Amino acid sequence: MQVLTNAGALDRDKQLAVVSRFTGMVAEAAGDPTLADRTWMLLTEAAPGGWGLGGHAHTNDELVAAARKQIAELQAMAGEQQ
Template sequence: MPMIDIYAAAGTFADPHALATAVATAVKDVEGVPDIPMFRKNTAAFVHELPAAAIANVDGDSAYVRVQVLTNAGALDREKQIAVVERLTGIVAEAAGDPSLSERTWVLLTEAPEGGWGLWGHAHTNAELVTAARAEIAKLQGA
């Protein structure tokens, strides 16, 4: 149930909501979790629009995007890490209407430590998340 934060200069994206939906969907799909409400409702993206003056490289350029993906520990193996970075970079560049932005998009993959993933008012271990997902699947199948 990743949380995705996208930081960019205001005006970079014509439709930040569509971007947030696209990156959340992409990460959920790459992660390969079941398509159940638990994962659909708790994989989310946040687009943070900053003044251009708040972003700079050494030369003062501000046409950069930073994407940070927070997952529970072990959610993304190496193949999935590569896929997430590739897909999110492409989605960001497309949403900006600027293919060259793929050269200026940083994607950071961060893992919450075991037990450091809070949801529903509880800090879950991976085993607890798996148990909750299985319970939801069983409930949906019984409905």
């Protein structure tokens, strides 16, 4: 399994938590608790400019801004539906 994040998104405690939680999810989904002992994970950080979204290679700051914009749009849509 590979987890891709923007550079610097996960400090050491977060790395440990991500690996633990995803490993548990894989074993649970497979219905085989022993799979946790055989699950390998690769934590990868995308270099600035290494994220492609909407036909544009984004820096980390641009990616965060795009994600925040989309979250705000989704929240506005959810508010309209209530």
